[in-house]
Amino acid sequence: MLSRLPPLASWTSAFIAALVGFGGTVALIVRAMQAMGADAGQVGSAVTALCLGIAVAGAVLSVWMRMPVVLAWSTPGAALLAASTSAVAWPVAVGAFLAAAAMMCVLALVPALGRLAQRIPASVASAMLAGVLLPFCLQLFRTLESDALLVCVLLAVFVIARVRVPLYALLLVLLAGFAVLALRGDVAGLGAGPLIGGMELAAPVFDWRSVISVGMPLFLVTLVSQNLPGLVVLRSAGYAPKPRPLLLGTGLASLLLAPFGAHGINLAAITAAICTGSDAHPDAAGRWVVGLIYAGFYLALALFSAPLVLFFLAMPHAAIAALTGVALIAPLTGAVEAMLVEKSERDAAILTFAATASGVSLMGIGSAFWGLLAGFAALAAKAVFSRRN
Template sequence: MPLRSSISAAPPLAAWTSAFIAALVGFGGTVPLIVQAMRGLGADAGQVGSAVTALCLGIAVCGGLLSLRLRIPVVLAWSTPGAALLVASAGAVSWPVAIGAFLAAAAMMCVLAVVPVLERAAQRIPASVASAMLAGVLLPFCLQLFRTLESDALLVCVLLVVFVIARQRLPLYALLLVLGAGIAVLLLRGDLAGHHGGSLLGSLRPVAPRFDWRAVTSIGVPLFLVTLVSQNLPGLVVLRSAGYAPAPRPLLLSTGLATLLLAPFGAHGVNLAAITAAICTGSDAHPDAAGRWVVGVIYAGFYLLLALFSTPLVLFFLAMPSSAIAALTGIALIAPLSGAVEQMLVEKSERDAAILTFAATASGVSLLGVGSAFWGLLAGFAALAAKWAFARRN
């Protein structure tokens, strides 16, 4: 039975605060990673700003329309694991080729949504292998955090102390507190310089895509898989845990189409949120489950504001030293790395395949112009196939 709610009653204050906190955590906690990913792929300052603007617009428009249409709080986000994958591919492709890989990944998500047999098959992808690939992608960033001690020990130590304490006392705000502490240190030292001026409003700069089979294989396919397994499927679980039972198809198809339309402007992945969605889908956000969809609309409104003023926000992060961006990114990915490692080791019978996937991906090896994420998946699936083949013989 579809959920219905009157729009005449004003949303409670909790709906506004929950949506604001979710937007702030989702944007502020990981935007340094987005900036680093796009710059590593060769995007200039204007193109990085365009990418963030496009991502925020996709989250706002697509999420708001889905919340209105389905009458449930649909909370979207950009693909953080996907951005980490892109950083790992830095220097391997040009910006137009990266745009082509974004389009390919979005097209795969759309095809998955409209072909029922593929949708069912996707839900059977071994979580151990997919999580191992994600862990292999994230590990180098966390290692780089500690390597940054050699060049900026003070900043890294301050960030680590704030992170450890905040994770114990205020886990929801840990990344925001780390970001605030990092900015404070940089301001006190006068380390924020360059990238001044420019428009105060967000802008969109289209780029003609170039399709390269190696980029589609090494970036597009892993980007599709990591977004599906680490963002969309957990996002569906969050909605179901909150008492909603949406059909996956319209959610996957809508976010896939949003990415497809916005990819030429730099959007690498618009998808369901998981952690921030939990903030907006529980009773703390709105006491009435039937009226809780309004929280998704308010959340979308905040992202529309972020899209409007994305350019100065991006320029601010571009003014940070590369060591600061590396440290902030490494800390932001500690929790996702922990979750990925835990998930990849849950199934004991699949641990060998998971470790092979993890090691191959983390190695950064590139063969035939194809990146390590693909080879990690290939190693893991090959190990699982051998395991199943021997099991059938016995």
């Protein structure tokens, strides 16, 4: 299939993208799965399933569509799960994951829904995401009370790296955190465990409250914050991707792997930019091999995910909170900027943001749903009364 080996730049670009994508947010994935009631084995299963889905679906789509299709797990979705104030059992969480994946598949199969999704106000969706992310960034600074040294080191590394080498900022923060914890001997209880990643099947339980408060916002935030920007990245690189196969492919991968804990597999945006430009491969027609190499690195991460997950599970809770908070500063900045772009929608965006960040839970339904409801209601009211005037 390959007449000659890809250039070295293709390998290094794919390696950096995989390393940044995995290392920068794996702490958030661990925290999110724990918030959904997963035990250590189920957290490991979730990470393995996500890496496997990214690898297999990304490789298939890259070869089939002849373009570098770079996939990732849903970082905003993981933040949404970790911020959930509703205590749910793991099978109920799996049911919500399945519901979100099914919504993505239906969206891909029904053209009218796809057109409707493109009309979702970016301000409201971004405001919901900002409301989800804000508590994590606030918790970062609250962690100063219990571990000022670690937080100060992480923030110093982050600020300097964002100026000098922004692409590697999160990776350097992660390494700095590891160094502090190792020097202090804080990674305790890291016992023997499997060296190869495994997956545990969970029978899903569908609860309408969890589908509304977890599944629906998970679908929406993945669509608006991951899949749509991912399509833009591919178009910016000179490709003309058809949304349907990409949305359906990632939706099916999520659907098949949700019973093993995969909360969402989607198009990458930031890391995709590393693999889709001419720096990764000079020939646009042959650049799809970069997506294949990237998939190979994620397959390796899936195989050896178990010891990596055990390491994060052995970290102090304050360290996980600090690493998660730093990792979400940049996404929070982007979400706040996007929610305020359209001046006529700022009131609705602020209502969405405040309701989501409040963490309010009514009738067992979480704040992300109520934030969206508040924003859409405000936009609807404004449209109605504007027409009357």
